[in-house]
Amino acid sequence: MRRFSGLVKYQIQQYFSTSRFAMPFAVLMILLYSIYSSRPVGVVDSLMVSCVFLFLLMVWIGVTACDMEHEVSEQILILRVQSAWKYYSSHACFLFLIGMISSAIAVLFPVIMDLCSRGQLFERPLKTADLLYGFPLMSVSAFLGGALGEISHPGLNRNRKTAILFTFLLAVTAVTKAAILKNVPVLAVLLWVVPPISDVTAMFAEESCFSVNKCSTAFIILLISGMIWTAVKIMGLKKKGF
Template sequence: MLISVLKYNFKMYMKSHKYIMPFFIFIIYMVMAYSIRLLDIVGSMVSSAAFLFALMTWIGFTYCSNIELIAEEVLILKLKSHTRYWVSKIIFMGVVGVFFSILSVGLPIIYNLICNVFKYPVTFSDIVVSFIIHMFLSIIGALIGMLLQPRIISNRKMAILGAIFIVLMSIIKGPVINEVPYSKYVMWIFPPINEVSTAYLDLMHFNIANLIMPLIIMIIYIFIESFILIKRMKKVLF
């Protein structure tokens, strides 16, 4: 049943054409980011993951807009659970995030084989860790977008400003904490992009050991976001 629902979500998403603009922006970013030679692989991949986080926030935001209520009711009846329905949507956004993560990591690696984009040889750990970081940050971004959907925040201008604010604060969290140390007691609420970049600060390559703590934080963050989304949507219903 889950596979059927995912296929339905994919079909409806493709029919909506909401993916066109984000994909176009993604291609532009990739061309601009990797048009320069001899890049630092850690810095470029962390920047790429931060960009994908922002892009998936946009995708999650638009994905939950203009949902057909009748089709949603039918799916919920078939699944016999609001929880299963929203879990299927979260999984679908996860699949979209995995797709963009593969492109975000794979395209530069392939291009590097042709043109030597990076300063140092790319290791297996670089590929694996980069993909994991992209994937988890993309899911976190998508969930933020889903939490700002019309049935939760009806004022769309406020929702858009909220999305921009969250993305911006997530990206600049590190510099803000450095300038105002006490802000760390508030800034922890924003997605852990800074935790990822700090873990590999001044390193030439990614490694699994440094990923453990940021990965735990990202998993907890995803769990909390999913829990809040499902609880909220079960409350507002239609």
């Protein structure tokens, strides 16, 4: 357990020791400001839009995090901990923590904006329950995005341009999936493998408040999907012996 936490700590230090976090952080703040710059804003709608933004943002971070270490460095660390599964799992945990940090920012931002507007930002008063439901949903949305971003790992596809293009194509398809299926329902046969971020946000369409049942279902769907994509990446790398 100590080795695992040490790996996570090492990867966090590696990430924040570079300037890789600066651009995603700036983009996140711009996106949040774009959501809450006008009023009144729907509570559920705005938090679910934040989930989508965090999903896409973490796809970006997942892609760039794949380039953080050279092949030799990864091999040395894997040999040191004597477990490829442990190393790659620690990387997924690192991305999950980055997603939680981003989600915390996305939750605090509207709270601060609402306080600055003296409670006039939202269509109805913002409740603690909204944040308690919103934060976990944002966190697992971010986790799913990071897991998808790691599919572009060089060990799975040496051609970086192709890998990145394929990954972002999947991400865009995931976000627009509901609209695509509405116009072309037959594509459901193919698009069931796409991350269900669009399916989850559609669950909350027209909702003015969060409910335990829907939030629990959405949380489980996103978490399982993120775990599946993480497992696909890890098994793919272990099979290739990277």
